[in-house]
Amino acid sequence: MHTRLSKLNSLQRLCLHRRYSTGKQSIYDIFNQTRKNGRFSVSTEGWIKSFRKQKKFTFFHLNDGTCVKSLQVVADSQLCDSCLSAGCSVRVEGDLVRSLGPDQAVEVQATNIQLIGECDNKENPLKPKSPYSLDFTRQYLHLRPRTEHHGQLLRLRNTASMAIHKYFQDQGYIFIHTPILSSNDCEGAGETFSIETDVSVSTEVSSGQDEQSDHDGKLFFGHPTYLTVSGQLHLETITGAFRKAYNFGPTFRAENSVGRHHLAEFYMIEAEIAFTENLADILREMESLVKTTCCDVLEKNAEMVDYFWKSSTNPEQSIIAKSLIDRHYVRMTYTEAIKVLERNNDKFVYKLKWGCDLHKEHEKYLVKYCNNIPVFVTDFPTSLKPFYARRNKDEETVAAVDLLVPEVGELIGGSLREERYDVIKSRLDELGMTASYQWYLDLRRYGSVTHGGFGMGFERLLQCFLGISNIKDTIPFPRWPHHCSL
Incomplete structure (x- = not known):
């Protein structure tokens, strides 16, 4: 029976190929x-x-x-x-x-x-066949894919995308399309794009409509809605039914920066793992994802990768890139990192002490301090991380982690999620966010489990591995302040 089905499937595939073939090669x-x-x-x-x-x-x-x-x-x-x-x-x-x-x-x-x-x-x-600078070609996004440089970038981007999907599928994750429109600011940084319509929307009151309804019809959903900054909270709902889940999609930050490390629209890979109690499990998964993806891209497109390494402004780019694959990533706590940085405060624009957030200059310094090997920084002060990060026993820090990589700084952020109802409700009460996150509290009331996860910026991975100076050259259609013409 199995052989008969196999022959039938082969015949069907051949018929479909003949039916849709154009005759051209x-x-x-x-x-x-x-x-x-x-x-x-x-x-x-x-x-x-x-x-x-x-x-x-x-x-x-x-x-x-x-x-x-x-x-x-x-x-x-x-x-x-x-x-x-x-x-x-x-x-x-x-x-x-x-x-x-x-x-x-x-x-x-x-x-x-x-x-x-x-x-x-x-x-x-x-x-x-004419040479142009990347700054110049960025002015012609509709023609840029025809250049040799950007054409090769798009091929590598495709390979990396497929490698990421393959990694998660091989590890038993389920792929989830999380929404682009959201009523929550997951990161709590206030860097969201708000959604409004150009025309009035019916303001008829439906049963169960909340008190914050939009009575002038400007808001399509009747309440504030945003372009998502992260699909993490929605992924957490999935890990109430599945052990492992991930997404890979666009996210948005209304960050007023034209720097070479920032985009208003970029792609994030996010993963959530249920029944994990140890931050070290999250670190291992993060490291494995980066190494597997970079290794796959290098194996399948060695000549193209070498082309980018040689065209990089960093003469040691190949060594830096291979450290993502070959080296065991360094681990240090936030407290340990602050001690290193405080001893060198004279080298920074922003002077640090315990409780301060790390800036790009600090992140890059820590990586150089560790011989350009990627660095995990863990156990940040509670005030520096979002409300959902799980509080440590010292009550001053949370089980959160940032992965810092050469030339880019933060590549991945992650944490154990606070699964204890009383603790997270107290935190939401403190922030005045309880009313908006009743659904999130429900996840803790009905079958809560220990869990954690992380999010990785896709373009930053390409920027670090290939040695691309400006992140705007890692994506087909970059968006940044005052630039969204296509």
Whole structure:
């Protein structure tokens, strides 16, 4: 029966492939066909990356994004449209043969070339094969993916994304889509984007509507709503039924900063683990996630990773990046970290004492102090961490952790969550937040368990591992103050 089903599934897959196949080949497929001997016909489309026209013959390199390598096309110059140039999109038909040139194993001898889309390189702000600074290409987000640098970044971003999903799936986590719209400020920092509508919304009062209803119709949901700063609280509801859960989605911070480490919209990987009582369990999971992801990206895209390491402004980038994979991460408490920093207060703009929050300059210093090995800082003062962090026995600190990495500073933040109803209610009462978090208290009233979790900034991981100076160059469409034009 199993064999019969397997054959049926294979037949179904073959029928689906034939039904939806366009008859044309990707450049990736064409290169894979080179294992066969002899001359055979190909038909493909793509964009011209470089173009050289001679009296009798025209040579150009074609790429369709399915692989890094471009396909050389050789054509009789009479076949080529007069508008043909680098940047154009074309359809090519011809014969794939062994190349006589030293830089490629095969080439296409074209029998037909059809121009699909012209490219006016007199007006084009990002001319193909021309060198541009990253600051310059950032002005043209709609054209930036066509550059070699950003194209490779997007490939690595894809590999890293899939590696993260694979890690969690292999570890038995369930993937959850947490909401983008939220009525809670999870971090409590007040850096939220509020939601309002351009048109009035019906203000009919429904049963059970709360006293904070919006009577002028400006608020779509009838009460203050925000773009999420974190999906953590929603993930905690999931770990009331599942042992492990994670999300991977956009988060938003209305932080008025144009610095090279900040974005208004970025992607977060967040995980929650039920039935864990030890912060060390969370640290091990954080370290394992970073190492596995970086290792996977390096193994699958070694040449591209090396390209970024060599183009980094840090000459030791490859050593720094490999420390994420090869070294055992340092552990120190917040109190220990403060002692190190206090001895060097003369080196900082912001002078520290116990109870102060760490700034970027302090985080980077601690990593350098530990020989550029990632550092876990644990057990922060209660006042520095959100209300949900579990209070330690000393009553002054909480079981929270930040992972600090070279050149970036904080990469991951996490904690054990306060599962004790009386303790967290007292904390919410103290902050005046009890009314808004009754649902969160319910999680502690009905089958509460010890649990913990963490959140990692995806773009910061790429920034650290690849040696990218500005975080705005790690994401396809960066958003920062006064910049959201596309």
